[in-house]
Amino acid sequence: MTNTARTFAARLTRAPLADDAAVAADIAAQFSDLPPALSGLLAATAGCSPFLRDLMQREGDWLRNALSAAPEAAFDALLADMSAATPDQLSDALRLAKRRAALFTALCDLGGVWPLEQVTGALTRLADLAVDLSIKTGVAEEIRRGRLPGATPDDIATAGGMVVLAMGKMGAGELNYSSDIDLVCLFDESRYKGVEHEARASFIRVTRRMTALLSDLTAGGYVFRTDLRLRPDAAVTPVCMSMAAAESYYESVGRTWERAACIKARPCAGDLAAGARFLKTLVPFVWRKHLDFVAIQDAHDMRLRIREHRQLNRALAVEGHDLKLGQGGIREIEFFTQTRQLIAGGRDATLRDRTTVGGLRALAAQRWIPQDVCDELVTLYRSHREVEHRLQMVHDAQTHTLPTMAPDIARIAAFCGEDDAAFRSGLLDRLTRTDRLTEGFFSPSGTAEAVPELSQTAQAIVQGWAAYPALRSDRAQQIFRRLRPAFLTRLNRAANPDEALVALDGFLRGLPAGVQLFALFEANPALIDLIIDIAATSPALARYLSRNASVLDGVIGGSFFAPWPGVSALVADGAARMAEAPDYEAKLDAARRWMKEWHFRVGVHHLRGLIDAFEAGKMYADLAEAVIAALWPVVVAEMTRKHGPLPGRGAVVLGMGSLGAARLNAGSDLDLIVIYDGAGAEASDGPRPLALRPYYARLTQALVTALTAPMAEGKLYDVDMRLRPSGRQGPVATALESFRSYQETEAWTWEHLALTRARPLVGEAPLRAELEAFRRTLMATKGQGEAVRSDVAAMRARLQVAKPAKGSWEAKNGPGRLMDVELMAETLALVSASPARGVEAQLRAGGKASHLSDSDQSVLTDAYRLFWRVQAAVRLITEDTVDPATLGEGARAFILRETGMADAASLATSLDESAARAAAVIGMLLGGAADGETGDAD
Structure with missing residues (x-):
């Protein structure tokens, strides 16, 4: 029998301790018809929570039936009853469902029947459905009254283009027990061209009606407190705005905290497809392509402001501690997770998990955090959330603050199934561990190191740093002042400190203005060691690094020290990076950024002795082959767009020299030959057709340009094509028959020697095989004789x-x-x-x-x-x-x-x-x- 088919009683694993024995005894008597394990759970729960005790008495008959079934089936039936309500019945139906869900999920939580994620997921499902029913009922009313221009009853299913985005814990499926719900209401203005103003007014009415339906306190209670303040520029914008207006806001003035909020954004009600399209437009805003370490400082500042505002910077104690915002609390773990997601999620989509636990696991899987840190933070997060739920279950209060009186602390301890001393000790330990694991990330500078004594020459160099472009901003100077002792201390350990200082000076001088590198160093002190190591060993590599600082993005990615992926994986990775770029030129720049990161990685591994010269040579060759293999389809597609598909059997790119032999060094250029087979075709078939020879000449030149052109991100490689037939005098692309004829009748011995290292890299498989077969046959013929x-x-x-x-x-x-x-x-x-x-x-x-x-x-x-x-x-x-x-x-x-x-x-x-x-x-x-x-x- 599957776990979901087992009854509630069969899945009980724990229960609270009754804080009020008299209340517990009374409830036990009222539910004496239930099995002892169930009546005992209800009694102990009632003995800790007046709110849940009242719900048991109010919904007793329903509860008996619900507890006799599998919990999942009981909850699904609860939602189905809510969905079946008519518009006139909806208000009462929502409140009835909320009461029953509150009681049932609490018992599932307290009895260990459902894990935390299933409890919060059930509460989120309830909220999703309540919001969806509320706005569709409102839109239906607007359509019935003819106030939503052009809309018909058929549009009710998509709420007329209105969508509600769940934010925060609701977006992540993590609603806490007494959560309010953070919502952003939008509408698809493309459905209302020319009448957008009237549509907006209608959707504003729907939004206000929804919030009243959910939030108003009636005799039946309330459903959810709603908060609409996470919408763009909430102080001046309407409660429901167009998607175009929201997108414009985020693109122009969106802030780091709004990026963090959007990590969890999820369409939860209304036109879900339109909501998904809108969130896709926000991907560049939320997920930056380059690692964004300024987000760390922003998150740290925000965290400190919250603590100051709420006066939370006091000694750690159980009484009155804010479990959400206080030291070692839930928000610390959430900030830790979200900030790292923001830093690297633009480059790695696997990190874009909405949930806290899922985000932590994704970060660990990609080596952004150690696995043991992930496991500990997951355990701490779940423990914090369970205590938070019990705080809220006592009186259904949206609170995260522990009581200030000892008897009330004892009640929470009992609710958690512990005695007072064990609860206090365990909670303080968990808060301290959370603070220890997260604090270093937000305050990475720690205790300042003593600055070593400098010679007069060194002092002059260091004093000149303030004038460099990358250090002119106030923020950069502020961070670098904290970092300078660490830089100088590590320089002092170099084999020749003065020599390393000069190289470091060259690195800093070459950094462009606006670079966020120093925030990166502050968050990752190990990078300082790397920079000093490079400066002390290879000033040329340090200068290269200053011109291409973005390559450090890959260093702090957890995969930087992972095993070499090989050509196939590199091709897929490079192709994926280029596929994200919007046009041809952007794809070429993306290829340059991508190649430089991998090229730098090989150099660092070699410099630090992680690989030797032969491993590095193979990796450089793998990378060059992968660049050509990933770039070739992009170049061909652009050629096809302009002049039509490759005529005949296509073309093959041969790697010659060291590339053909699959061993390059850090400064190698690429020896290439392009061979094509027209197979009887005379010209291409496209918008601007070209004759066969000019077509392949342009294709070859396009490939060479794609590799060598100095663009915003530099170039990929220098290319040498002198090994083609007739060298510089011959055509840049050679027809297959001409190549064969030349090699058989005209080529010199040195050209046959060059063919011993020729290797087909890209192109049509049959043509590649044919060229390889010809190479082998030719060598057998031409290698004979003195x-x-x-x-x-x-x-x-x-x-x-x-x-x-x-x-x-x-x-x-x-x-x-x-x-x-x-x-x-x-x-x-x-x-x-x-x-x-x-x-x-x-x-x-x-x-x-x-x-x-x-x-x-x-x-x-x-x-x-x-x-x-x-x-x-x-x-x-x-x-x-x-x-x-x-x-x-x-x-x-x-x-x-x-x-x-x-x-x-x-x-x-x-x-x-x-x-x-x-x-x-x-x-x-x-x-x-x-x-x-x-x-x-x-």
Whole structure:
């Protein structure tokens, strides 16, 4: 039997303790016909609550029947009876339903029959239905009297375009036991063009009639106290306003507290579809695309104002404590949850849960808060709400304040099933734990750190910070004054504090005006460590960060240190970000923001030793592939819009060089080739048709522009297309047959070598497969004969002259170094007809084909891996040639850590020796004398 089919008595798990034994005994006698567990629950409840005792006596016959059924069925029947009332009966029917619901939900709560969420959900269902019946009855009356222009009886089902938004706890489905209900009443003005004024007057009458129907106290009681003050600019606007007017208000002057309120907004009555459309228009207002840490300060200020206004800043005590607004209370947990949702919900829709418990769990799932903090706050929230309910059940009062007299505290303790001492101790403990968990978030600065002594040069640098654009506002200066000791203390711990200070100065100087970065640092002190770490290691990365501060959005997202998602997940993520942008240019800017966040993440992980150079190389390549894969459909769609769909079989983008081999460094550009197959088509079919060749040339140029154009968010990558047939002289897009013909009859050996690393990235699957098959067949044909080795030897000799090694830590150029080993690996792949693209795999292929001994393979592989580690580390630090003598201490330590060397001299020696060994092997393989390091310029 399912739990919902079990009767009330079978699901009892707890009961209060009777505070008034005489009253309890009287009620027990009145309900002696019920099973002992039920009569005992009623007696103990009545002994704590005069309000519930009166309801038991008033609704006794109904209660007996309700308690004999499954609780859910009994409550559904209660709502059904209310729905069946005629307009003349509605007022009495609503009040009868409210009395019975109040009694029944209280017993479900007190008896542990329903968990908190089911109790508050039932109260919310009652409120939803009461509001819906009230406004539809009012709209029906307006239509009957001909006062709602153009409306007919058919419009009653949608309340003539009027919708009521439930706000606060009602919107979240979390109504407390004696809640008032916060409502915003709107109407869809698009249904009343030209007669909007008359429609507004009609809906205002409906709204006033609804509030009277729900709130007026009659002989039958009241239904719900209604509050309409959460509507836009409530002091001057009518009680029901048009959706267009509300949207205009939020877009122009909406404040942080209104954004927080809208998190819980939910259409609850009337035209629900129109209400959903309206809330969709508010998404940009509520959910900002960039992390909004100023919301923390706004929430903190609001919280302090509430405490001051209500004089709640006093020592924590049970007597008179406000369980909602006081220290460690319900509002602390709600603010904690909502503020974090506001900060990150614009980027992650999974955080947009209306409920407090659901919001906390979503934040934990996305690693915005630790799971143990989530679990504890959920438990505390539920406990606070249960005590709140019992405060309200005593006299059906909308109160959150604990009594000030000891006997009344004892009654609440009994109502909670505890003795006085246990209740007091437990409550104070829960309030203290809540305050401890939430206070640090709202007051993150804590105790100010002592400022270390500064040299005169350092003092001059620090004093100049006040003039920087990002620090000119009063708010930024106020926050930064609190942060400065933390910055300087952490700088003092750097390997070279003065060097790190200069880099930090460059970072701060480059920040634009209006940036909210300092509120972000205050809320996340660990970011200060990250910034100092970057400044002390890579001044270039610090300068990049100042120009692209929004990449820090991703750092505080809980997924920043999660496992790498891989290409498929990255493509989906990038495509989703671009899909949210309204037009082509905005999509390209969205792609730039998205790419930079991931690119920065890889750099930070590498810098901090979470990944090594090879993992970073794969991640950078994954990201570049994902950018192209996510961007390609956007570029194609724009081309299709202008000139029609891709003619023929479409096109394929080939990744060449390091991208094809799936290993890039932080500063890599992208080598690309675009190949298309017209399949007999002569032109496109669209608004402005283009001939085949110009069509694909424009498509290619559009892709290159999408990647390289300097927009508001910068560029994505530099692109090199010189590996296409005929290089710079050839067309930017190559027809498939021309590509085949060129490679078979005209291409030089170096072009065949380039194909060893070619990899189809995007395009039609059949065409991609065909190109890969051709690549493999071509390599088997063109890799034979001694001409290959002699061509490579000549090419190698030219490269040594054109690009000699520079400096003792040179990794890329020179005999036996990175480019030399890569060239040898491509050669071995070509002569072995191996499809392998990565350097190590190509070297292994040479060994399997007996072109390379095991020992020589180890020499080349070891050299390549050492040089790659240096190259990847250097490119994260600088775009220039690196000189260990002038390199910063932090940067030098990073490179040494990456290579496992003890000091700069050891690394230089290892590089020289590895290069000499590799050059000797390469020279032997190509049939020449062993090359030394004669090309180096130390």
